[in-house]
Amino acid sequence: MSTTTVAHHEEHHDHPAGIMRWLTTTNHKDIGTMYLTFSLIMFFVGGSMILAIRAELFQPGLQLLNPEFFNQLIGVHALVMIFAALMPAATGFANWMIPLQIGAPDMALPRLNNWGFWLLPPSAILLTLPFTLALFGIGDGALATGWTFYPPLSVQGGIGVDFAIFAVHLLGISSVLGSINIIVTLFNMRAPGMTLMKMPMFAWGWLITAFLLIATIPVLAGAVTMLLTDRHFGTHFFDAAGGGDPIMFQHLFWFFGHPEVYILLLPVWGFIPQILETFSRKPMYGYKAQVYSLWAIGALAVVVWAHHFFTAGMPVPALLYFMYSTMAISLPLAVLFFCWIKTMWKGSMSFETPMLFAVGWIILFGIGGLTGLVLADVAADAQYHNSYFVVAHFHYTLFAGGIMGIMAGTYYWLPKMTGHMYSEKLGKLHFWLTAISFNLTFIPQFFLGLAGMPRRIPDYALQFAEFNMISSIAAFVLGFSQLLFVYNIVSCARGGKKATDQVWEGAKGLEWTLPSPPPYHSFTEQPTVK
Amino acid sequence: MATHSNNHYYVPHGSVYPAVISAGLLTLASGFIFTVATDKSKDLAYLQAPGKWMMYIGAAIIIGMVFKWMGTIITESITGQFKHWEDKSFRIGMIVFICSEIAFFAAFFGALFYMRILSVPDLAGFDPLFTPYKDFLGAWPSAGPGGTVLGVEYHPGKLEPMGAWGLPAINTMLLLTSGATITWAHWALIKNNRNQLIAGMLLTVLLGIAFLVCQSFEYHEAYTEMGLTLGSGAYGATFFMLTGFHGFHVTLGTIMLIVILIRCMKGHFTPEHHFGFEGVAWYWHFVDVVWLGLFIFVYWL
Numbered sequence: 001m002s003t004t005t006v007a008h009h010e011e012h013h014d015h016p017a018g019i020m021r022w023l024t025t026t027n028h029k030d031i032g033t034m035y036l037t038f039s040l041i042m043f044f045v046g047g048s049m050i051l052a053i054r055a056e057l058f059q060p061g062l063q064l065l066n067p068e069f070f071n072q073l074i075g076v077h078a079l080v081m082i083f084a085a086l087m088p089a090a091t092g093f094a095n096w097m098i099p100l101q102i103g104a105p106d107m108a109l110p111r112l113n114n115w116g117f118w119l120l121p122p123s124a125i126l127l128t129l130p131f132t133l134a135l136f137g138i139g140d141g142a143l144a145t146g147w148t149f150y151p152p153l154s155v156q157g158g159i160g161v162d163f164a165i166f167a168v169h170l171l172g173i174s175s176v177l178g179s180i181n182i183i184v185t186l187f188n189m190r191a192p193g194m195t196l197m198k199m200p201m202f203a204w205g206w207l208i209t210a211f212l213l214i215a216t217i218p219v220l221a222g223a224v225t226m227l228l229t230d231r232h233f234g235t236h237f238f239d240a241a242g243g244g245d246p247i248m249f250q251h252l253f254w255f256f257g258h259p260e261v262y263i264l265l266l267p268v269w270g271f272i273p274q275i276l277e278t279f280s281r282k283p284m285y286g287y288k289a290q291v292y293s294l295w296a297i298g299a300l301a302v303v304v305w306a307h308h309f310f311t312a313g314m315p316v317p318a319l320l321y322f323m324y325s326t327m328a329i330s331l332p333l334a335v336l337f338f339c340w341i342k343t344m345w346k347g348s349m350s351f352e353t354p355m356l357f358a359v360g361w362i363i364l365f366g367i368g369g370l371t372g373l374v375l376a377d378v379a380a381d382a383q384y385h386n387s388y389f390v391v392a393h394f395h396y397t398l399f400a401g402g403i404m405g406i407m408a409g410t411y412y413w414l415p416k417m418t419g420h421m422y423s424e425k426l427g428k429l430h431f432w433l434t435a436i437s438f439n440l441t442f443i444p445q446f447f448l449g450l451a452g453m454p455r456r457i458p459d460y461a462l463q464f465a466e467f468n469m470i471s472s473i474a475a476f477v478l479g480f481s482q483l484l485f486v487y488n489i490v491s492c493a494r495g496g497k498k499a500t501d502q503v504w505e506g507a508k509g510l511e512w513t514l515p516s517p518p519p520y521h522s523f524t525e526q527p528t529v530k
Numbered sequence: 531m532a533t534h535s536n537n538h539y540y541v542p543h544g545s546v547y548p549a550v551i552s553a554g555l556l557t558l559a560s561g562f563i564f565t566v567a568t569d570k571s572k573d574l575a576y577l578q579a580p581g582k583w584m585m586y587i588g589a590a591i592i593i594g595m596v597f598k599w600m601g602t603i604i605t606e607s608i609t610g611q612f613k614h615w616e617d618k619s620f621r622i623g624m625i626v627f628i629c630s631e632i633a634f635f636a637a638f639f640g641a642l643f644y645m646r647i648l649s650v651p652d653l654a655g656f657d658p659l660f661t662p663y664k665d666f667l668g669a670w671p672s673a674g675p676g677g678t679v680l681g682v683e684y685h686p687g688k689l690e691p692m693g694a695w696g697l698p699a700i701n702t703m704l705l706l707t708s709g710a711t712i713t714w715a716h717w718a719l720i721k722n723n724r725n726q727l728i729a730g731m732l733l734t735v736l737l738g739i740a741f742l743v744c745q746s747f748e749y750h751e752a753y754t755e756m757g758l759t760l761g762s763g764a765y766g767a768t769f770f771m772l773t774g775f776h777g778f779h780v781t782l783g784t785i786m787l788i789v790i791l792i793r794c795m796k797g798h799f800t801p802e803h804h805f806g807f808e809g810v811a812w813y814w815h816f817v818d819v820v821w822l823g824l825f826i827f828v829y830w831l
Contacts, residue, residue, distance in 0.1 A: 024544030108619040115548030122556035139569040166559035222637025232566045234761035243674030243764030245649035
């Protein structure tokens with residue numbers, strides 16, 4: 001990928017203006033922009049829900065929210081953040097960057113691509129409508145089961161569960177369509193000369209993500225369909241009286257749910273090494289080792305699901321199998337960590353905002369990974385299960401490992417997308433505020449969990465008061481510092497210093513050979529990769 | 531990869547169909563929810579009647595848009611927009627889509643195996659002194675031990691399982707034969723033999739319809755004479771969900787086959803260029819293979 005010849009020419013293309021441009025578009029950049037914008041909006045929707053929860057948890061006792069509403073907030077916060085904030089952000093980057101990175105004219109199936117996006121607003125409506133109605137005193141509100149829909153609670157639950165089931169169906173269709181598109185694009189649209197083992201790491205991360213989505217999202221669709229028929233059509237999938245088993249739902253759900261963690265993280269593991277090599281000004285270390293590790297993690301992801309419910313009851317051999325297979329994931333992940341660090345080793349590093357986020361990401365995601373190793377231990381998990389330790393652990397992986405990674409990618413590619421440089425000063429301020437308040441929010445929760453505070457409960461014992469207070473204050477700082485992120489993005493889109501084609505001194509790859517912003521149709525003639 | 535460096539990939543113009551289909555799905559889903567459910571305080575109960583209409587309208591929007599969308603693609607195809615490169619995209623896309631369908635059926639097969647091997651025997655295996663299910667033997671087929679479900683007493687009726695060697699065996703023959711006739715039609719297409727192609731497609735469509743007719747007889751018999759319903763515990767739930775989703779796929783496949791039959795009669799396909807035909811044929815074979823799984827694990831064993 002060292003030398004590239006690029007031949008592209010501006011081509012005038014008429015597309016409708018205004019709302020019809022966005023409704024009907026088949027352009028991968030338009031669709032990517034819609035995904036990213038949707039994701040940013042839903043990030044704030046989900047974030048404001050959790051601020052309400054942290055306000056309630058500021059002090060022991062019930063102050064602001066009744067427990068039913070608290071439960072709804074918790075479930076909808078998770079569903080919104082996972083399905084409507086994090087996944088669309090990764091898909092948005094895929095749409096924007098994969099065609100540019102592999103020298104393709106567009107995504108392979110552009111209309112399908114548009115459909116993939118336009119399924120999201122209806123599912124966001126289904127997810128938040130019962131909740132919004134309840135705020136005005138109509139109906140019972142959203143699902144109050146947590147995002148995991150466990151029966152029998154979800155079978156007994158109100159109409160909000162039905163809304164969530166169909167929201168999940170639409171989101172699932174959207175993810176499957178997006179995955180089909182990405183797999184086809186990567187297999188069929190690469191520039192001549194770009195073999196699979198010359199693909200950018202981001203493309204690799206997404207290829208494996210797409211395979212995981214194809215294998216697991218339909219299983220979730222099946223599981224929630226069984227839930228729907230149990231609720232309304234008299235089946236007994238999750239009911240012992242009919243020979244079923246509520247724990248079967250946990251198996252089906254986590255068969256999707258655990259790979260989902262890697263679905264959220266693999267795209268980030270793709271572009272973080274690219275950011276590291278750019279700002280270390282030396283080639284990525286261990287490209288092949290990273291690709292093979294991503295495959296190993298993708299394969300292990302689908303065979304470890306039951307570690308999410310060790311305490312629900314299963315035979316000892318099953319406990320042992322799921323413990324050891326889960327711990328085995330740390331081996332390829334350790335290879336990745338080693339490669340990321342070695343990429344920076346003896347590089348001429350500089351610390352622009354994307355690099356700050358990337359380096360901070362390695363450390364914080366490392367904490368998330370190591371605490372996961374603790375939870376994978378069956379004996380230890382009996383103590384930590386369903387405690388705030390788990391909450392802190394998965395926020396280190398999904399907020400630090402997921403969202404802070406997405407922020408690194410945003411700052412990295414924003415100049416390429418908009419053609420302007422963002423304010424470096426504000427970007428750095430955003431990073432430090434986010435990193436510090438994030439740690440202050442979640443480190444106390446590790447201690448709360450170790451001391452035995454259960455998750456998903458609106459009240460707690462007095463001994464937990466101080467740590468909860470710290471966590472709540474920091475959560476508000478964390479939430480409000482994200483306004484800086486929005487300000488930065490909006491002001492960058494509206495103007496600022498012109499970005500060069502290469503943007504970053506050490507940036508390599510096809511996307512940096514195009515002008516910033518790239519023309520509406522990027523590679524009408526494919527470049528040749530040598 | 532090097533072959534298409536001078537080619538232009540066809541990037542279609544914008545289209546409103548995807549967004550309208552999504553709106554149709556939202557209408558269908560919310561109509562369905564209002565029809566089957568309501569909230570505890572009955573604030574939303576007045577939506578029950580309009581809910582039905584929302585379902586019809588949503589479904590009509592989806593069907594209409596799918597036909598228009600497919601019509602656009604057919605027009606693009608016969609005006610020669612799709613060359614080898616685009617064709618390859620469709621092929622990979624179809625394979626991946628069928629893989630996702632396999633994963634969907636895997637969830638229900640998984641539920642069947644889980645209940646049959648784990649949960650039903652476990653319910654019969656409690657300590658006899660403490661078990662709440664005293665006379666439950668846990669043999670398959672099972673409708674479960676009975677008990678209270680959401681405050682309502684559930685008594686499993688006497689269960690008569692669906693035998694494999696009646697209608698289901700005939701259905702197996704019908705589907706396997708249809709797999710052969712569609713391949714026969716494909717050979718004809720490659721040899722450019724129009725008459726054999728249309729005869730093969732017509733036979734395939736008829737066999738598909740015959741399968742659906744047999745299945746509706748089977749369901750009717752199950753409900754009216756055998757006491758086997760969706761609510762018949764583990765066996766009833768897995769039986770009807772698995773065969774029901776399969777039947778739904780056969781219905782879709784038959785509609786697709788009819789469209790392809792019409793396109794064959796109009797002469798849309800050439801021996802070199804006929805992905806539309808092959809895509810539907812792949813889908814039909816997939817439906818066929820799922821049926822074999824059903825026949826073995828649901829009916830026979």
